[in-house]
Amino acid sequence: MKPAEFAAYMFLAVAWGLSFLLVLHAVAAFGWVGAVTLRCFIASLTLLIIARVARRKLDFSAGWKAFAVVGATTVAGQLVGLSYATPIIGTAMAAILVASIPLFSMLIGQLWGLERISAQSLIGMILGFSGIVILVGFPAVPFTAAFALGCSACLLGCICAAFGSNYASRHLRGSGAWEITIGSFLAGGLMTLPLLIVIPVPTTPGLSDFAYLFSLAIIMSALTYITYFRLVSLIGATKTISVEFVVTIIAVIVGAVALDEPFSVIQAIGALVIIAGCALVLGLYPKRRTAQLLAPDITCERDF
Template sequence: MPRRYLPELLLLAALWGASFLFMRVSAPEFGPVPLIELRVAIAGLVLLPLLWARGQLGQLKTHARALAVVGLANSALPFTLFAFATLFLTAGLTAILNSTAPLWTALVAFALWRESLSPQRLVGILVGFAGVVILVWHKLSAVDALWAIGACLLASLSYGFAANYSKHKLAGVPPLVSTVGSQFAAALMLLPLACYYWPEGTISNQAWLAALALGIACTGLAYLLFFRLIAHVGASNAIMVTFLIPVFGNLWGALFLGEHLTLTMLVGGLVILAGIAISLGLVRRAALSQAS
């Protein structure tokens, strides 16, 4: 990756890592569903003028069905599950579990789309999930934590499905169309539940600011950065953000919430990231680069 794009990659990782901090701050007051309704609605509104300026609004209707599926699988469901998880888990631990998405993506591609699963990718998946076992083993006796961990893994699985579905059903559709359409689709799906579960008490200014930051910075701005990186350095380089999100998730949790990175989290997280690197072929690529 050209060095001039590294600041953008770091900013993207910082924004997506901060999403777990903002959810942990605001989810207890809003509740998971109302918070995510705000997140996706704000993100859609932030990006809508850009879509209009590019003359791509008409494509929302053309691809409405596929965008609805992606809205559910890539935003409404996983965002809500992660918001629920932050009620019981630290921002850092949630960010590490989020990093398993590439492993699920490979498994879903094999199971539903019959894509080949090379021995190297299989080894990477097994190593990655061994890291998950290390990470959560000591929490299996706590019922609330167990539900939260399950929610994180289901959310990451949902991301894996959405990535594969988008690849097959939205190929050739401008990324901004996919993003705006999926955010508004998610907002429409969550609206009835958000109204039903809207908190009766007063919501603090801190929670409102966290919700706004979650929608504007961690979703709207972050997606724009992600698509810019894909356009300039390619998807294989942009996906490197996966390795940096847990770093920032733990950093923000430590700085602003007083969370601690335990030895179990460090070891489990590193094993997960090693599995992702093997699965994506980054280990072989690095070895070949050094050999040449």
Template sequence: MSFKQFSILLLLASLFGASFLFIKIASPSLGPLFLIESRVGIAAISLIIFARLLKQKIEIKHKWKELMILGAINAAIPFVLIAYAELNLSASLAAIINSTTPLFSVIISILWLKEGKNMRTFLGIIMGCIGVGILVGWSPIQLNVKVMLSIGAISLAALFYGIGGVYSKRSFQDMKSFDLAIGQQLGASIVLLPFALLDMPNKLPSIGVTISVLGLAILSTSVAYLLYFYLIKNIGPTKTVSVTLLVPIFGIIWGVLFLDERTTLSTYIGLFVVLMSILLVSNTKQKVSDVPKQVVK
């Protein structure tokens, strides 16, 4: 992984980390289904407008079936699962559980793409999971049915992210990152629309909720998925989804900056461990067959 690619990975982590805060603010007011429909719908529109301003041709019709599938498994389903879970869990805990995505990605890559993984990759991922555990300390969580179901929902979302990362690499080698980002959000919007119409809020959102929805849609979705698909095509799905190990770190950073949250020694120890795990995973050598045939510019 080059310095440029690692910098993009950090930026992507910061945007994805902010998404958990935006969802935590907006989900109780709008409801999970309507919130996520707003997220992917606004994201798709903003990406299309951006593409027109740049005079880029959008080519997604020939892959519309695959994009519908991608929109469902890599956006609609995991987004909704996380939004439901955050009705009962904190944003930071949701981000931490979501960091299990690389584990699923490795397993799916081995089973689906027949990729060989060395001990360095597995050690890096295990170290990352230990790091995010350190980040939250050992504060007890009051377990009940709602909390257990919410933890299960985010774990299931992580599984879908792992599947989506591998599926996008396998099915969209010939598509530009821009087209993939637009196609995924449009696909997710179409899938969710009938369900969102049945779950519309009864009152107009507050200014804070509105800002959160726009931040979630434009920053944490439109911009983030352009970066995400760029990395998928250039460094592979396993290394890309390792971004979820960094997401809790940025959740803490945003909490300190905007919510005056306190940090402890475990915060900084966890930060160091997670960064070391990312270096282990990102320095794993790729096989020639894993290198994308076409590099997105």
């Protein structure tokens, strides 16, 4: 992974880790449907305005169908699942389920022949998910019908995210990150808009509520998804989605600092396990220089 790609990867981790806090505020003020719908439209419109001001040429020749599929899955499906589930099951359980996205992505990518999963990447995925369980733990809440529904919604959103990312990698390879982000968010907003008739905005939002919503839409949707889809095209869907492991670490740290949630030694160990797993998936460990061991003279000449 190149330095620029790693910087983009860490930007996604920090932004999406902080987004857990903003999602709770936005859902409380706008409802889970309103928060997703408005978030989609604001993100899409913001990027269109920036592109127009910057005179950036946009190419949507890939067709509405491809953007609609990504909008229905990676955007609408994922955001609806998380927005509905997080207030019900809590950020801890939501974080555990979100960590399953790279695993689903790995399986879909393998089935579609998009990526060849190495033994090292597979071990990294297992380590990353194990670290999530150690880091977050399972919340001590009663298992009710609402809790089960929330977990199911969150898990469905995770599957949608993994499917949409691989679909974009396969069918929108020739489209730019700006086009994919604008098109998918516009499609996602249009798909969730009719649900406002059934589930309207519950209260009259205040100025601070709109501040949370716009931050969520512009910084943690528009900018992050451009970065995200760009990384998918550069390093593949599975490696890009492995950022969800680091997202959980950031979310736990934010919870400990901003919400006074406890952070134990066991959780610190879990964070280290997650980092080790991500390093395996991303190939950050130095590889053995087989060529140098077999032909040192030739390798030395190449180095100079």
